[in-house]
Amino acid sequence: KAGVTQTPRYLIKTRGQQVTLSCSPISGHRSVSWYQQTPGQGLQFLFEYFSETQRNKGNFPGRFSGRQFSNSRSEMNVSTLELGDSALYLCASSTGQGAIYGYTFGSGTRLTVV
């Protein structure tokens, strides 16, 4: 059974650019959540998508957005990149909304903004 797949693994962007990250959940998982991981802040929740609808949103500016497709794949977009957006972005999938039984995480996309 394939795990959660995130692409690309690494990205380097310059300030002001935008970036799109992709996540393919485990087959059969309909919920996809995104987290930002940084050394000082740990994991911070960005948003959760379930059945193509955003169900929950963390405390991030509107520059961070996402969407989910009918096959449960999800994309996350960050516009007007800032240096502080440099982080590991993790995607996690679960069977149901709210991940009551826990997440399966992907390996992440390491974004560096220069």
Add this chain to the structure above:
Amino acid sequence: AQSVSQHNHHVILSEAASLELGCNYSYGGTVNLFWYVQYPGQHLQLLLKYFSGDPLVKGIKGFEAEFIKSKFSFNLRKPSVQWSDTAEYFCAVKDGTGNQFYFGTGTSLTVIP
């Protein structure tokens, strides 16, 4: 909003030593509790979880955690650590009212052979 505290940021132990990592949360209602582990270069993996029932839960690789409701705590324990337990450990809480997980900032464990 929920907050999750992991007071030990860095822990260094020798092999065979006992481990206890602290986790405290702020929400007073029904919670689901989790411990995740991130081995060097690998993705986060679920170690164990608590939903209800026996407050002492057992997970993979000999880890266990005890839920103490009166102390808002969910501490992770292992009687005898191994070098392969070197990793970062994250406590996570999901409260019963919402769909959001709250993670602690993590504890880095280094086990010296």
